[in-house]
Amino acid sequence: MTVKLAVIPVAGRGTRLIPLTKSLPKEMLPVGRKPVVQYVVEELNRCGLQKLLFITGPTKIAIENHFDLDLELINHLRETGKEDLLNELAFEKADLQYFYTRQRRQLGLGHAILCAESFVGKEPFVAALGDTILGINEKAKIVERMIHVFEEKNADCVIAFEEVPEDEVHRYGIAAPKDLNDPNVFQLANIVEKPAPSEAPSHLAVASRYVFRAEIFDYLKITKPGKNNEIQLTDAIQAMIADGKKVYGVRVTPEEHRFDIGNFESYFSAFLEFALNDPDHGEEIRKKLQKFLK
Numbered sequence: 101m102t103v104k105l106a107v108i109p110v111a112g113r114g115t116r117l118i119p120l121t122k123s124l125p126k127e128m129l130p131v132g133r134k135p136v137v138q139y140v141v142e143e144l145n146r147c148g149l150q151k152l153l154f155i156t157g158p159t160k161i162a163i164e165n166h167f168d169l170d171l172e173l174i175n176h177l178r179e180t181g182k183e184d185l186l187n188e189l190a191f192e193k194a195d196l197q198y199f200y201t202r203q204r205r206q207l208g209l210g211h212a213i214l215c216a217e218s219f220v221g222k223e224p225f226v227a228a229l230g231d232t233i234l235g236i237n238e239k240a241k242i243v244e245r246m247i248h249v250f251e252e253k254n255a256d257c258v259i260a261f262e263e264v265p266e267d268e269v270h271r272y273g274i275a276a277p278k279d280l281n282d283p284n285v286f287q288l289a290n291i292v293e294k295p296a297p298s299e300a301p302s303h304l305a306v307a308s309r310y311v312f313r314a315e316i317f318d319y320l321k322i323t324k325p326g327k328n329n330e331i332q333l334t335d336a337i338q339a340m341i342a343d344g345k346k347v348y349g350v351r352v353t354p355e356e357h358r359f360d361i362g363n364f365e366s367y368f369s370a371f372l373e374f375a376l377n378d379p380d381h382g383e384e385i386r387k388k389l390q391k392f393l394k
C-alpha cells in the first residue's frame with residue numbers, strides 16, 4: 101500500500117459543545133468506553149496507516165497524554181493485582197508513530213491541513229477528522245478501500261461519503277457525482293460546502309475521511325476564506341476538480357455509519373448507541389432506558 105501517513109486535525113475548539121469542551125478536547129469525549137479519537141486511531145491502524153500527525157491546539161494536550169505509553173500506570177496495575185485491566189491499555193502498544201504540530205490560528209479545516217505540509221512533503225496521505233467515529237463495531241475499513249481506489253484509478257483525491265437526510269446537508273460538504281453507475285465508487289463533477297437543502301446537488305455528505313496527493317497543499321495555499329470566513333478544504337477540492345483533477349467518492353457501508361461528535365444531539369445519541377451495545381452493560385442499560393421511557 102502506498103499510503104502510510106495520516107493527518108488527524110483535532111484543533112477545532114468544539115464551540116457547539118461548550119461548556120463540555122472548555123478545557124476538554126471534544127476528541128477526548130467518552131463514547132462508550134473510549135474517547136472519540138481512540139476509535140479514529142484504531143480505525144487507521146486497522147487500515148494499515150503507521151505514521152499519525154495530529155494537528156492540535158492549546159487545549160488539546162490530553163490527546164498527546166492519552167496515546168503515551170504510561171509505564172507508571174502499567175506498574176501500578178501490576179503491583180495492585182489488577183492485571184486484568186492491562187488489556188484496556190493494549191492500544192498504547194500499537195505499532196504506530198505519533199507526531200504533533202499546532203495550528204496556531206483558527207483559520208479553518210483547510211488551513212489545519214495546510215499545517216501538515218512540511219511534515220508530509222511529497223507523499224500521499226490520509227486525512228481523518230478526529231471528532232468522527234465510523235461504525236460501532238470497530239470494523240470500519242473505508243480508508244483501506246479508499247486507498248485501493250486511489251491507487252487503482254490513479255486518482256488525485258478520494259473522499260468518503262454517506263447519504264444523509266435532506267435536513268442535514270447544510271452541515272457537510274456535499275458531492276455532485278458525475279454519475280452513479282456504480283453507487284459505491286463514483287467520480288465527482290463538483291463538491292459544495294454546507295449548501296442549503298434547495299441548492300444541494302445530492303444527499304451524499306463528506307464522511308470525514310480523505311486521501312490526498314501532496315498537491316492539495318498548492319490548492320490550499322491559494323484558497324480564499326469561504327463559508328464562515330474559514331479556509332475550507334472543500335473549496336480547495338472544488339478547485340482541483342475545476343482543474344480537471346480526478347476526485348473520487350467512496351460510499352461508507354451501513355456498518356460504517358458516521359458518529360459525528362460535533363453537537364450535543366449527535367454526541368448524546370452516539371453515547372447512547374455505544375452504551376446500548378456495550379458487551380457487559382448494554383442489556384442492563386436497555387432495560388433502564390425502557391423504564392425511563394415509560
Ligand code: G1P
Pocket residue numbers: 209229271272273274293294305306307308309332333334362
Ligand atoms: C468539515 C468539512 C465538511 C465535512 C465535515 C464532516 O466540516 O468542512 O465538508 O462534511 O467536516 O466530515 P466541520 O464539521 O469541520 O464544520
